[in-house]
Amino acid sequence: MKPNISIIVSTYNSPEWLEKVIWGFSAQTYTAFELIIADDGSTTDTSELIKNLLQQVFFPIKHVWHEDNGFQKTIILNKAVLETSTDYIIMTDGDCIPRKDFVETHEKLRKPNVFLSGGYHKLSMDLSKLITKEDIISGNCFNVDWLVTNGMKKSFKNNKLSAFGIKSSFLNFITPTTPSWNGHNSSAWKKDILSVNGFDERMEYGGEDRELGERLVNKGIKGKQIRYSTTCVHLDHARGYVNEKALAVNKQIRENTKNTKSIWTEYGIKKGTR
Numbered sequence: 466m467k468p469n470i471s472i473i474v475s476t477y478n479s480p481e482w483l484e485k486v487i488w489g490f491s492a493q494t495y496t497a498f499e500l501i502i503a504d505d506g507s508t509t510d511t512s513e514l515i516k517n518l519l520q521q522v523f524f525p526i527k528h529v530w531h532e533d534n535g536f537q538k539t540i541i542l543n544k545a546v547l548e549t550s551t552d553y554i555i556m557t558d559g560d561c562i563p564r565k566d567f568v569e570t571h572e573k574l575r576k577p578n579v580f581l582s583g584g585y586h587k588l589s590m591d592l593s594k595l596i597t598k599e600d601i602i603s604g605n606c607f608n609v610d611w612l613v614t615n616g617m618k619k620s621f622k623n624n625k626l627s628a629f630g631i632k633s634s635f636l637n638f639i640t641p642t643t644p645s646w647n648g649h650n651s652s653a654w655k656k657d658i659l660s661v662n663g664f665d666e667r668m669e670y671g672g673e674d675r676e677l678g679e680r681l682v683n684k685g686i687k688g689k690q691i692r693y694s695t696t697c698v699h700l701d702h703a704r705g706y707v708n709e710k711a712l713a714v715n716k717q718i719r720e721n722t723k724n725t726k727s728i729w730t731e732y733g734i735k736k737g738t739r
Contacts, residue, residue: 506533583650584692644688646678
């Protein structure tokens with residue numbers, strides 16, 4: 466079946482987590498998609514994993530890689546966008562296992578001039594390591610009872626995993642969270658991403674995803690909240706890439722985007738003005 470959705474998964478030297486994510490996509494109810502791995506300079510462990518899994522999954526995988534030169538997620542994501550072969554793009558991260566209805570929900574809810582803003586549910590390191598391929602295929606890792614039995618605390622946030630139908634629509638409606646472009650779970654038409662020139666490649670970690678969404682909104686592309694309609698479980702990890710200097714730069718770029726109502730970055734897929 467020819468893909469009509471492209472899924473971009475960002476990763477960096479986390480093959481154990483990436484494998485679990487890929488198994489998550491192998492259990493999807495909607496299957497007409499391609500997977501693009503946006504790899505920010507991982508070692509050969511990741512490329513070997515992808516070669517091995519290519520023989521075991523039903524969907525095509527493209528591995529888009531560049532040399533490790535620090536945190537350059539925005540650059541590799543822009544490269545990955547250009548490698549997609551369909552007109553609709555879902556973006557997520559290589560530490561987020563998608564629930565079986567992840568792709569189906571994005572496909573059903575997509576509309577012209579709209580981007581979708583999904584959610585995630587954070588897990589502890591112990592739970593992250595405990596989850597097996599079988600738990601992913603069976604759906605155990607999205608089952609609140611199973612997760613609580615294995616150490617997860619009871620919380621209102623667990624509704625991200627258990628809400629469906631009318632309940633999920635109601636929770637999306639009442640949530641105070643404004644829809645934003647979330648790197649772990651968002652989607653849009655490729656033409657809309659290209660119309661704002663993709664990600665600003667000056668930005669390192671800290672709001673780089675949201676800045677893209679802010680330019681989409683400035684362009685007239687409305688964000689739709691679906692955090693309780695489609696979700697993924699977020700596997701725990703260290704965050705050694707947090708950089709205070711970069712955070713300050715990112716904040717300034719986002720403030721400029723807001724104040725000038727910018728719809729285009731000169732530091733995106735195309736360099737310079739339009």
